[in-house]
Amino acid sequence: MTALFPGRPTAVPILALxxxxxxxxxxxxxxxxxxxxxxxxxxxxxxxxxxxxxxxISGVEIVDSFLGRVLAEIAASAGLLAAGTVxxxxxxxxxxxxxxxxxxxxxxxxxxxxxxxxxxLAQAAExxxxxxxxxxx
Amino acid sequence: MSEQETVESTARRxxxxxxxxxxxxxxxxxxxxxxxxxxxxxxxxxxxACKAVVDALAGVASSGRLEDITSSGFDSVRDQLxxxxxxxxRMGASPARIADEVAALRSPVAELLRAESPDPAAxxxxxxxxxxxxxxxxxxxxVMQTALTSGEELIERQRQQLLEVATPVISLWxxxxxxxxxxxxxxxRSQVVMESLLEGIVARRAQxxxxxxxxxxxxxxxxxxxxxxxxxxxxxxxxECIVSGIRPAIAQTIVQLGIDLSPVLTRASLADALxxxxxxxxxxxxxxxxxx
Numbered sequence: 001m002t003a004l005f006p007g008r009p010t011a012v013p014i015l016a017l018x019x020x021x022x023x024x025x026x027x028x029x030x031x032x033x034x035x036x037x038x039x040x041x042x043x044x045x046x047x048x049x050x051x052x053x054x055x056x057i058s059g060v061e062i063v064d065s066f067l068g069r070v071l072a073e074i075a076a077s078a079g080l081l082a083a084g085t086v087x088x089x090x091x092x093x094x095x096x097x098x099x100x101x102x103x104x105x106x107x108x109x110x111x112x113x114x115x116x117x118x119x120x121l122a123q124a125a126e127x128x129x130x131x132x133x134x135x136x137x
Numbered sequence: 138m139s140e141q142e143t144v145e146s147t148a149r150r151x152x153x154x155x156x157x158x159x160x161x162x163x164x165x166x167x168x169x170x171x172x173x174x175x176x177x178x179x180x181x182x183x184x185x186a187c188k189a190v191v192d193a194l195a196g197v198a199s200s201g202r203l204e205d206i207t208s209s210g211f212d213s214v215r216d217q218l219x220x221x222x223x224x225x226x227r228m229g230a231s232p233a234r235i236a237d238e239v240a241a242l243r244s245p246v247a248e249l250l251r252a253e254s255p256d257p258a259a260x261x262x263x264x265x266x267x268x269x270x271x272x273x274x275x276x277x278x279x280v281m282q283t284a285l286t287s288g289e290e291l292i293e294r295q296r297q298q299l300l301e302v303a304t305p306v307i308s309l310w311x312x313x314x315x316x317x318x319x320x321x322x323x324x325x326r327s328q329v330v331m332e333s334l335l336e337g338i339v340a341r342r343a344q345x346x347x348x349x350x351x352x353x354x355x356x357x358x359x360x361x362x363x364x365x366x367x368x369x370x371x372x373x374x375x376x377e378c379i380v381s382g383i384r385p386a387i388a389q390t391i392v393q394l395g396i397d398l399s400p401v402l403t404r405a406s407l408a409d410a411l412x413x414x415x416x417x418x419x420x421x422x423x424x425x426x427x428x429x
Contacts, residue, residue, distance in 0.1 A: 088375065092332065092335030092336055096332065104369040104372070
């Protein structure tokens with residue numbers, strides 16, 4: 001793997017919590033990292049049979065349309081592998097920026113923090129409830 | 138002598154006259170309602186204020202620019218005039234009334250000016266009076282400008298206060314917060330509402346946020362857009378947003394304007410919205426069984 005940006009980490013760690021994957025994004029996410037992360041998450045879901053992915057973005061202070069698209073793409077590809085994705089811990093300033101940019105991320109499920117996200121995924125484990133969660137329970 | 142020079146020399150003579158008769162004019166003005174009603178406690182104070190105004194007028198006249206309201210001569214009395222117009226406004230006087238009172242200052246000085254001239258029919262005397270009238274007109278304008286500026290400052294201050302006061306985030310239940318919106322929603326206010334709501338959601342770990350628009354007089358497409366933005370931002374934070382308090386007339390307006398509020402969950406009243414949130418939280422509220 002080639003480091004596109006020397007001196008910066010090239011991969012985001014993915015933690016497994018039971019049948020859920022936890023990804024914590026910190027600071028800026030550049031192109032190379034985002035692509036790597038999307039590949040890693042898909043592979044981990046396929047390998048481990050995880051049913052949920054929690055993306056914690058409480059450490060992210062600056063967002064742009066790129067991050068919005070990356071999140072939507074991760075959620076879409078995880079959905080194809082039958083895993084639900086919850087974006088947790090968005091800061092108020094980040095939410096306002098996204099809305100002002102017109103990015104309301106309609107396909108994404110959101111939660112206040114990782115704890116709430118785990119509750120959501122636990123509810124989703126009961127059959128037939130994920131659709132309701134996606135409408136925002 | 139050209140006309141321009143005549144005007145300037147008349148103005149200078151007027152300035153000299155005002156300086157010479159400063160004491161007399163101040164004594165007469167101190168009895169005029171404009172000053173008397175403001176300086177009720179001491180006449181000395183009124184005389185001092187009058188002297189300051191006479192000095193300012195003399196300065197403006199000597200500079201030869203009788204009709205220039207931006208003249209630096211007025212700067213020294215602007216504060217004082219501001220205090221006086223404030224006092225008048227507090228008494229409920231309209232700007233027109235204040236202007237009338239300023240106009241009343243003209244005749245005492247005009248009398249002095251006539252007495253000054255050896256021959257009242259001489260053209261110099263008429264020119265002097267004319268110049269003085271122009272100068273008083275300028276003073277009137279300055280007073281009006283001061284009155285209007287203080288009014289504008291008041292409005293701006295109150296607008297700021299309204300912005301700070303009118304957006305409380307209320308905790309209705311564990312996990313349910315509400316923001317009662319009162320007054321017109323413009324973009325500045327909706328920004329404040331959005332920020333305080335999101336902070337409230339984080340602080341109270343709320344899962345449901347209710348925006349109550351009972352106090353919003355009209356909903357147009359702009360207000361609807363602000364509402365939808367707030368709802369979208371709350372959703373990104375992981376909270377579901379309910380808009381309540383849509384009055385029948387407003388519901389009709391929204392439909393007639395063709396605004397699509399379908400992405401937003403709406404309820405008729407705050408009570409309905411709370412009932413919805415509680416049922417989704419799995420909380421059941423029922424009347425207590427009668428004990429006897």
